Amino acid sequence: MTTVIDDIGLLVTNDPAIGRGALGLVENASIVIDDGVVVSVGPAGQLADDRVDAAGRCVLPGFVDSHSHLVFAGDRAEEFTARMAGTPYDGGGIRVTTEATRAASTERLMELTARRVGEARRYGTTTLEIKSGYGLNVIDEVRSLEVANRFTSETTFLGAHLVPSEYVGRTDDYVDLVCGEMLEAAAPLAKWIDVFCERGAFDADQSARVLDAGKAAGLGLRLHGNQLSEGPGVRLAVEKGCASVDHCTYLSDEDIEALASSNTVATFLPATDFSTRQPYPNARRVIDAGAQVAIASNCNPGSSYTTSVPFCIALSVRDMGMTIEEAVQAVTLGGARALRREDLGRLAPGSAGHAVILDAPSYHHLAYRPGVDVVDRVIGG
Amino acid sequence: MTTVIDDIGLLVTNDPAIGRGALGLVENASIVIDDGVVVSVGPAGQLADDRVDAAGRCVLPGFVDSHSHLVFAGDRAEEFTARMAGTPYDGGGIRVTTEATRAASTERLMELTARRVGEARRYGTTTLEIKSGYGLNVIDEVRSLEVANRFTSETTFLGAHLVPSEYVGRTDDYVDLVCGEMLEAAAPLAKWIDVFCERGAFDADQSARVLDAGKAAGLGLRLHGNQLSEGPGVRLAVEKGCASVDHCTYLSDEDIEALASSNTVATFLPATDFSTRQPYPNARRVIDAGAQVAIASNCNPGSSYTTSVPFCIALSVRDMGMTIEEAVQAVTLGGARALRREDLGRLAPGSAGHAVILDAPSYHHLAYRPGVDVVDRVIGG
Numbered sequence: 001m002t003t004v005i006d007d008i009g010l011l012v013t014n015d016p017a018i019g020r021g022a023l024g025l026v027e028n029a030s031i032v033i034d035d036g037v038v039v040s041v042g043p044a045g046q047l048a049d050d051r052v053d054a055a056g057r058c059v060l061p062g063f064v065d066s067h068s069h070l071v072f073a074g075d076r077a078e079e080f081t082a083r084m085a086g087t088p089y090d091g092g093g094i095r096v097t098t099e100a101t102r103a104a105s106t107e108r109l110m111e112l113t114a115r116r117v118g119e120a121r122r123y124g125t126t127t128l129e130i131k132s133g134y135g136l137n138v139i140d141e142v143r144s145l146e147v148a149n150r151f152t153s154e155t156t157f158l159g160a161h162l163v164p165s166e167y168v169g170r171t172d173d174y175v176d177l178v179c180g181e182m183l184e185a186a187a188p189l190a191k192w193i194d195v196f197c198e199r200g201a202f203d204a205d206q207s208a209r210v211l212d213a214g215k216a217a218g219l220g221l222r223l224h225g226n227q228l229s230e231g232p233g234v235r236l237a238v239e240k241g242c243a244s245v246d247h248c249t250y251l252s253d254e255d256i257e258a259l260a261s262s263n264t265v266a267t268f269l270p271a272t273d274f275s276t277r278q279p280y281p282n283a284r285r286v287i288d289a290g291a292q293v294a295i296a297s298n299c300n301p302g303s304s305y306t307t308s309v310p311f312c313i314a315l316s317v318r319d320m321g322m323t324i325e326e327a328v329q330a331v332t333l334g335g336a337r338a339l340r341r342e343d344l345g346r347l348a349p350g351s352a353g354h355a356v357i358l359d360a361p362s363y364h365h366l367a368y369r370p371g372v373d374v375v376d377r378v379i380g381g
Numbered sequence: 382m383t384t385v386i387d388d389i390g391l392l393v394t395n396d397p398a399i400g401r402g403a404l405g406l407v408e409n410a411s412i413v414i415d416d417g418v419v420v421s422v423g424p425a426g427q428l429a430d431d432r433v434d435a436a437g438r439c440v441l442p443g444f445v446d447s448h449s450h451l452v453f454a455g456d457r458a459e460e461f462t463a464r465m466a467g468t469p470y471d472g473g474g475i476r477v478t479t480e481a482t483r484a485a486s487t488e489r490l491m492e493l494t495a496r497r498v499g500e501a502r503r504y505g506t507t508t509l510e511i512k513s514g515y516g517l518n519v520i521d522e523v524r525s526l527e528v529a530n531r532f533t534s535e536t537t538f539l540g541a542h543l544v545p546s547e548y549v550g551r552t553d554d555y556v557d558l559v560c561g562e563m564l565e566a567a568a569p570l571a572k573w574i575d576v577f578c579e580r581g582a583f584d585a586d587q588s589a590r591v592l593d594a595g596k597a598a599g600l601g602l603r604l605h606g607n608q609l610s611e612g613p614g615v616r617l618a619v620e621k622g623c624a625s626v627d628h629c630t631y632l633s634d635e636d637i638e639a640l641a642s643s644n645t646v647a648t649f650l651p652a653t654d655f656s657t658r659q660p661y662p663n664a665r666r667v668i669d670a671g672a673q674v675a676i677a678s679n680c681n682p683g684s685s686y687t688t689s690v691p692f693c694i695a696l697s698v699r700d701m702g703m704t705i706e707e708a709v710q711a712v713t714l715g716g717a718r719a720l721r722r723e724d725l726g727r728l729a730p731g732s733a734g735h736a737v738i739l740d741a742p743s744y745h746h747l748a749y750r751p752g753v754d755v756v757d758r759v760i761g762g
Contacts, residue, residue: 023738041491051472075746075749076740077743078748080749081745081749084699084704084748123752123753230453271752274751275751277699305749305750306752307753308751311751312752318655323465324465361458364461365458366459367461368462368656370656371689371752372500372686372687372688372689
């Protein structure tokens, strides 16, 4: 099966060997995709089973959203409303969603997740990482991962999202469960393990235990850190060799130095800072230090109920000091790096043929037209 | 023709005589619309030519976007990009759009405007004010208003948007043209007259001349003011009895007092503050003083290229100190007041049957799900 995307006015390849600048821009291009893999980028003319006319508009690699929590039931509109009226966010609402998720049938979770995955795709996301973390017991974490596996291969076991109600005051006992029976059941269903290293959730020692156990079980490592305050999260993530440390809202100079000299991606979640009314991180400082960055949606019902990567781009450009080019790279190549996927984030020979056709002449419109869906069509993924 | 919207889980009527609170909330309602006018609100059961199933979700009055500049050609993505890199906004780019608009055929302007009106409707807007202001000569202002009239009855003559290139240094001569030949040609095509009262555009005396001439020609009055700095705009608008003064980003205590004791609506344009990286106005202060407020998109290619009223709601709640209820009122009743339209902004007997069906159980989702299109269907308008 050969797909040709033709009459591309402006193509973002993310490969400087193919086109101009860091984005590897090519004008008047076409792409040939064979069995899901890009085989050539260049002028048009190839025969195709499926010819897609980009009508002179902009095409870029499909967005890689490397941080989402899509398997949940219920919503938390009341908590959001209270927060907008002044109640600060502390993550405690995770227990509300856990209760609703445990109570939902697997069929219902499947249906809800499918709907959210579809919504994300509509906004250009072709690869989604999906975490568990609203089960918080063996049976419901397994159930969540089973659902997640139906939609992505980038599944993450997040038993260490928060201590569930029945373990409050016994965090170490809960960590025993996460690292023992729960991990054993979850590991075959997950690619990654993740932990929320934050005051009120898990401290550095507990987080380290979770990561070590996950690594021993063959999982890749990720960490939620530095969301609500400076803390040990970023440095622990770097020390343990996590693929990504996510949130990074509060970073010390030492954190930035650690990131810059590591292979760990700093993943910003600006829609969370928007919806929790936190300050935005200064991405400029992190990029200028030489660290690798990504932007992801963190779609979840508490702190960031959006699937829209374009919305995250607009916030990053307006409020985090990133250029539009940097933001576009952060949601494509950046997300791919945060998932250690060499095949994603580019439209170059050998890359996955995951493409977004904008209803706009250039990628600038992703920030220039905030709140407007400028994605016309999504190919592959 | 009778339309019944049935199985409404939560209905916003904006009529406290019908339902709970300022939003006049009614649970488990239906609405009967006869020939475009709401004839009853209450429990279901009525026969209908057209039955719309709201499936237990939230329904609210169609959004009244009382400030837009949809008749234009070209875009200003480059100016936006430069601004995000640090170049401050000064309104000068209006001349770039004027050049592109003058060069475009009327057919092309019609096609571009139709597309933008359709986009706005998709996000829930059922009434749109549309301004001229990228013609800035007699023939092209008339042409712009002719196009606007094809899409709305809320048309505004904005010859005094900026002094065009050919009049730079001769602002008073241009005001003579606006108040003379241009107004004469435009008045039959417009309901409103508007002027940009700001340093670099028109001063208080020039703005007063424009408003007085418009009033004498039978037009209602509106004013762009206090966008880039404190200035005389708000007080002039109140003094002249404008229906609305728009932007209101910088307000002195005297401005707020003047608004509170007037019939002039303070219309906030938060997507503009977003896209020009200005500070957001403190709407709380204005509402608490007792002034009437609206929120509008200001959709235009320079300072706010969005048609999404839900995006404006999300910003107002996050960054302008408004509650979600206040923001919902500001885009419905507030917009209607800013256009002095008694028939709009409510879903109560006698109101226009313009309704938005959300793909959500409550109006909170308009702020709680930023960047996501939660509008499922739009009725009427």
